[in-house]
Amino acid sequence: MVKIGNIELPDFPLLLAPMEDVSDPPFRRLCKQHGADLMFSEFISSEGLIRDAIKSRQKLDIFDYERPVGIQIFGGDEEAMAMSARIVDAVNPDLIDINFGCPVKKVVCKGAGAAVLKDVDLMVRLTKAVIKSTSLPVTVKTRLGWDHDMINIDEVAERLQDIGVQALSIHGRTRAQLYKGEADWSHIARVKNNPRITIPIFGNGDVDSPEKALEYKDKYGVDGIMIGRAAIGYPWIFDEVKHYMKTGEHLPKPSVSDRVEAARNHLKWSMEWKGERLGIVEMRRHYTNYFKGIANFKEFRTKLVTLDFPEELFGVLDEIIDSYSGYQFA
Template sequence: MVQIANIELPDFPLLLAPMEDVSDPPFRAVCKANGADLMYTEFISSEGLIRDAIKSRQKLDIFEAERPVGIQIFGGDEEAMALSAKIVDTVNPDLLDINFGCPVKKVVSKGAGAGVLRDIDLMVRLTKAVVNSTSLPVTVKTRLGWDHDSINIMEVAERLQDVGIKALSIHGRTRAQLYKGHSDWSYIAEVKNNPRIQIPIFGNGDIDSPEKALEYKNRYGVDGIMIGRAAIGYPWIFNEIKHFVRTGEHLPPPSIQQRVEVIRQHLHQSVAWKGLKAGINEMRRHYTNYLRGLPNIRDYRTRLVTLPSVAEIDAVLDEVILAYDGYKFEPRKINMDSMAYSCDS
């Protein structure tokens, strides 16, 4: 069992990463149903919460069925972070996470996300302000450092633990790498093996298969792993990893019926949460990933992303089931670089 304050997770838990424009309640619901143990919201601007920005407030929506769930905030101002932590408190998530890892320019230029990696004293002050302003367990997600010449994750881990965080998730890249190259988990292992570190350490970066998850578990000794882009359009990855870690055997790839069932669940929950037009529009980014690997799928996909009603989309999905009934999917192989559009810090 892995413990984050009063939150009990199974041995070697699998966490769903907070991804901008992806990790909304409908997406989290299908990941939860397929094995995710702990999930996070999309990151939320502390300044947006304070301004009562509609989009920021909507990201606070959490539901009982998805617990345990954490709300993630970002910002570079101590007062704003403290006040936003108090706002988060009011919706009663299971924990509050701070994003010190998002590498995108619009966040970094505001001195937030991975931008804080250039000023560890500020990172400590921001974290302390949040810890002192909430009754929730506080966790952090970050990267190895700003660039290869300033990798400072060990200092970050020790100092943030000292001011009260209850777990740390580490993406094995620097900010300068963005999502390019390979993540280096050796630094994550060093943090985990540091006798001063008593909090759970979760690794993140490049986990895209059950084999890699088990390999990294054994090689680096982390308490659990966080999965981001590999879950987009493929929430089955969580249960596939759990089964492989437990048995050494692969689950069969989901059938076309199983894929369409999850697409429908995602679509219907998206419409229920965001309304008809926004819910249908939000789903359009997901069809390609859900149906990846099917031959001659373009015409169906084109219809799915242009139809204006749930009934019409459901009818096309019925056609997809009939057209590909009995189709044998190959084990999944993905190009992570093609999925690097979200701020998975």
């Protein structure tokens, strides 16, 4: 069993990574149904929460069927992080996660996300401000360092543990790499094998198959794996990894009907949560991933990303099942 504060997770838990414009409640609900053990909100700007920005506040929505679930915040100002932690505390997630890993320019330019890796003293102050402002367990997601010449994850891990961080998720790339090249898990393994480190260490980066999940578990000795991009349009990855680790065998690939059902639920839940119009529009980015690999699909994809009414979209999804009955994936 893996423990984060008073949260009990199964042996070798699988975590859904917080992803901007992806890890919202409808998507998290699908991943929970398919085996995710711990999930996180999209990352939320501490400044946005304090300003009462509608989009930031909406990201605080969590539901009991998701638990355990964490809310992730980011920022570069101690007072703002403390205030936002108190706001998050009031909606009662299971934990608060701090993002010190986001590499995108608009976040880094504000001195937040991965930018904080250049100033570990600031990282410690920001984290202390959050810990002092909440009764919830506080965890951190970060990267190896700013660039190849500044890989400082060993110092980061020790100092964060020393001030009370209760788990650490490490993406095996530097900020300079963005999402290019291969994630280097050897640095994550070194943190895990540091005798001073007693908190759970979760690895993240490039896990996109059951085989790779098992290989990384055995090779690097982490306490669990965080999966991000491989789950987009494919929430079955969690069930597949668990089944393979338990049996050494593969689950059957989700059929066209399985994919339609997931897309239909995702669309329905998005409309319920965001409102009909926004739910339909924001769902458009997901269809390509749900139906990836299906031959001669362009006509259906075009309809899914252009039609504007729920009954039309659900009709297209029914057509897909009829047209691809018995379809075998390569």
